[in-house]
Amino acid sequence: MASAADATSDEELVTRFPGFPVDFDSAAHYRGRLTRRLLVNRCDACGIWHQPPKPVCPACWSSAVEARRVSGAGTVHLVVFLHQGPPATGVDYATPYPVVTVELDEQPGLRLTSTIVGSRNDAIVIGRRVTLDWIERDGTPLPVFRLVDQQPRSTDTAGDAGAAR
Amino acid sequence: MISARNPMKDKVAIAGAATTGFTPHNSGRSQASFVAEASIRVLHECGLTAADVDGICGSTPSAASVQKMLGIPDVTWFANPSIPFVNHLAAAASAVHSGLCETVLVYHGAYRLPWNTASSLRDPFRRRSTMGLGLGGPGPETIAGAVGYTAWASRYMHEHGVPKEHFGLVAINDRTNAAQNPAAAMREPITMDDYLTARMIRWPLCLFDMDVPVDGADAFVVTTAERARDLPHPPVLVHAAALGMIDLNEEDQTPGLGRHGQHVTVEALKAKSDFWIDDIDVYFPYDGFTIITLNWFENAGFCGPGEAGAFIEEHWDAASNRILINGRIPVNPHGGSLSEGATQGSGHVREAVHQLQGLAGSRQVPHARRALVTAGGFFFNAQGVTLRRD
Numbered sequence: 001m002a003s004a005a006d007a008t009s010d011e012e013l014v015t016r017f018p019g020f021p022v023d024f025d026s027a028a029h030y031r032g033r034l035t036r037r038l039l040v041n042r043c044d045a046c047g048i049w050h051q052p053p054k055p056v057c058p059a060c061w062s063s064a065v066e067a068r069r070v071s072g073a074g075t076v077h078l079v080v081f082l083h084q085g086p087p088a089t090g091v092d093y094a095t096p097y098p099v100v101t102v103e104l105d106e107q108p109g110l111r112l113t114s115t116i117v118g119s120r121n122d123a124i125v126i127g128r129r130v131t132l133d134w135i136e137r138d139g140t141p142l143p144v145f146r147l148v149d150q151q152p153r154s155t156d157t158a159g160d161a162g163a164a165r
Numbered sequence: 166m167i168s169a170r171n172p173m174k175d176k177v178a179i180a181g182a183a184t185t186g187f188t189p190h191n192s193g194r195s196q197a198s199f200v201a202e203a204s205i206r207v208l209h210e211c212g213l214t215a216a217d218v219d220g221i222c223g224s225t226p227s228a229a230s231v232q233k234m235l236g237i238p239d240v241t242w243f244a245n246p247s248i249p250f251v252n253h254l255a256a257a258a259s260a261v262h263s264g265l266c267e268t269v270l271v272y273h274g275a276y277r278l279p280w281n282t283a284s285s286l287r288d289p290f291r292r293r294s295t296m297g298l299g300l301g302g303p304g305p306e307t308i309a310g311a312v313g314y315t316a317w318a319s320r321y322m323h324e325h326g327v328p329k330e331h332f333g334l335v336a337i338n339d340r341t342n343a344a345q346n347p348a349a350a351m352r353e354p355i356t357m358d359d360y361l362t363a364r365m366i367r368w369p370l371c372l373f374d375m376d377v378p379v380d381g382a383d384a385f386v387v388t389t390a391e392r393a394r395d396l397p398h399p400p401v402l403v404h405a406a407a408l409g410m411i412d413l414n415e416e417d418q419t420p421g422l423g424r425h426g427q428h429v430t431v432e433a434l435k436a437k438s439d440f441w442i443d444d445i446d447v448y449f450p451y452d453g454f455t456i457i458t459l460n461w462f463e464n465a466g467f468c469g470p471g472e473a474g475a476f477i478e479e480h481w482d483a484a485s486n487r488i489l490i491n492g493r494i495p496v497n498p499h500g501g502s503l504s505e506g507a508t509q510g511s512g513h514v515r516e517a518v519h520q521l522q523g524l525a526g527s528r529q530v531p532h533a534r535r536a537l538v539t540a541g542g543f544f545f546n547a548q549g550v551t552l553r554r555d
Contacts, residue, residue, distance in 0.1 A: 019303030078316035081368035085305040101417040126323045
């Protein structure tokens with residue numbers, strides 16, 4: 001899996017991700033982003049995934065945790081539409097900005113938070129299936145999600161209908 | 166592991182509580198000046214001097230700063246716990262009970278900063294502080310911090326199919342109560358129409374679902390029950406306290422609304438305390454966001470999951486336009502974080518103390534003897550304390 005990004009120095013890594021919590025435990029995840037690979041920590045001893053990156057496996061205390069590639073396929077678990085928020089290149093809160101927490105297919109409860117691109121807000125509801133995509137912000141890749149073209153899973157629409165977003 | 170051990174039970178008392186009152190504007194004063202004012206006031210009320218204090222406990226300014234600001238000669242214990250405020254009370258009570266010190270000045274300065282209100286950025290002296298920003302990264306693609314409550318509110322509505330009005334009742338109750346509290350920042354009553362048409366901030370939560378950033382401070386004296394009995398006000402005994410947390414305590418990794426820090430807090434308090442919700446005279450569920458209050462009602466055992474709004478409707482006192490559980494028990498009678506101001510729990514504890522001391526003025530619950538405070542939210546910050554009059 002050697003790539004140009006793996007050779008990125010720690011110094012360069014923190015300059016590519018200003019304000020992000022880049023440290024010894026999360027560096028592999030951020031290096032992966034530079035080549036558009038979404039890496040999540042998985043324990044080589046017991047096989048349990050965890051997120052965000054920690055120095056040991058919370059399940060078995062092994063330090064043999066490795067940033068492994070995930071598919072990025074998953075299901076929308078939480079939804080927020082920001083009517084205001086921190087300034088970010090390409091983000092216009094005039095249209096409320098979706099922020100979603102997605103449960104990844106790799107393991108129940110393993111979640112990643114980002115935005116959804118390419119959809120109207122009223123299509124973004126809990127239970128929708130998503131795939132991984134990438135955008136560039138200020139020259140650095142950012143993992144985002146895209147709705148899979150299908151209806152919401154049954155029983156997953158209560159409470160979302162008709163809300164002003 | 167949840168233990169029923171509680172050797173501290175009723176051995177430590179809150180001898181007094183004082184506030185500066187709260188303002189929802191950039192006040193032109195420092196956080197330290199509010200902490201000084203509240204601290205001096207509570208020490209005066211308790212008949213104590215700086216030399217009587219041998220412990221200091223609060224978040225910001227640091228205990229070291231408060232010691233030099235108030236010229237407190239010698240202390241043998243201090244701590245700077247993180248919010249919410251039950252943390253500070255539990256730490257101080259533990260220090261008194263263990264003998265690390267005897268009399269603790271406990272303070273909390275609520276202050277308008279960039280992490281809780283963007284308008285604080287208009288004040289150059291507040292701009293330098295970035296507490297709470299950048300928790301998950303610099304952009305909007307995170308639910309770390311305050312956004313986490315909004316995200317789980319979407320899940321609550323999804324799982325239970327409840328209307329927004331259920332959230333609104335929490336906001337209206339607080340505003341009605343704040344009208345009786347001269348220290349409160351927001352005292353104009355609101356209607357359900359006001360709530361439903363309020364500015365959306367982060368769907369599904371609007372302006373009235375979120376607490377009001379304020380300037381102001383509360384301060385307390387915590388000492389042994391014996392010592393407190395010699396001081397002017399009736400002692401309020403710290404009966405049981407717990408800071409509950411589960412392993413998956415990041416905002417987006419927490420397993421769900423069915424099991425988080427609030428559940429641990431409740432299980433621990435019920436194990437350690439001789440009384441629970443059937444025996445209390447006043448209840449203080451945290452209300453930094455309306456969703457937190459709904460969850461506390463459910464997790465404390467007043468009703469089942471998703472039923473808090475229906476419970477509140479059932480116990481709504483139409484005449485006074487607020488919650489009175491069983492026609493008797495008010496909820497956040499000071500107005501809570503949504504209307505007194507965002508005190509991160511110190512206002513809830515202060516009002517509980519005043520209610521149990523009989524010092525709550527026009528808000529006084531007749532013969533109040535027992536109170537429950539359940540502070541904080543779902544992640545790393547759920548806490549609770551049972552208090553009783555001596």
